[in-house]
Amino acid sequence: MGQMSRISLRLPDSLHARVCQIAARENISINQFISLALAEKISALLTEEYLAKRAKRGLREKSRRVLAKVRDIEPAEQDRL
Secondary structure (H helix, E strand, O other), rough: EEEEEEOOOOOOOOHHHHHHHHHHHHHOHHHHHHHHHHHHHHHHHHHHHHHHHHHHHHHHHHHHHHHHOOOOOOOOOOHHO
16 A cells, blocks of 8 residues: 555544544444545546546537437336436
8 A cells, every 4th residue: 555644634523423433333442433534535536527528529510310229119117317
């Protein structure tokens, strides 16, 4: 594993209590839980950024041509909202 940094983190008591409960239930340390939560949030933000960049490169007319190839049928029962 790479080098680790130490930070001091202030949490509201209610949030700290929930973190403790969930970390105990998952059988991991609070540090592990917070590291995983932070990694998930970073991943979500980077994915959003990536998709926004890709969307800017997209061509609306090309997308319409691709979507026009999709058959117009009702979804299966398990796929309906």
